[in-house]
């Protein structure tokens with residue numbers, strides 16, 4: 302049995318040259334410890350902000366990694382990447398951000414920890430997660446057995462476009 306888990310990550314940025322932020326994030330993911338350096342990444346997408354509308358459009362992508370890291374160790378490292386790339390955590394809920402890395406799926410695991418919920422609590426509703434995910438994993442199932450493909454019927458594109 303492989304010790305490596307297949308993990309899907311959501312990447313989002315809408316400040317300070319967001320395309321550049323996403324590219325730097327991908328480079329940082331390739332350099333994660335205990336993680337295969339081959340990282341599969343979707344196309345980059347432009348999306349309308351979810352939450353307050355008085356902020357720039359987002360650039361979003363989804364990445365797939367294979368890692369031996371434990372979920373909380375991966376979370377700590379992705380948060381470090383966010384900080385290294387200049388994100389300043391603000392109190393404002395759903396405000397603009399230079400870079401956001403969300404753990405969407407961690408193998409088949411279901412985790413409800415104080416700092417980490419997997420699958421990501423809102424991923425089934427977010428077009429900027431579902432469509433990039435479908436691109437790199439068209440046959441993916443959620444731990445509850447739901448096919449990601451099915452979500453195309455319920456999640457409108459809402460202006461999502463490939464960059």
Ligand code: ROI
Pocket residue numbers: 312313314348349350351352359361394395396397401429
């Ligand atoms: N909206 C979009 N379009 N993309 C995001 O990555 C994103 N991330 C967020 C909130 C503020 C919810 N809105 C977003 O955290």
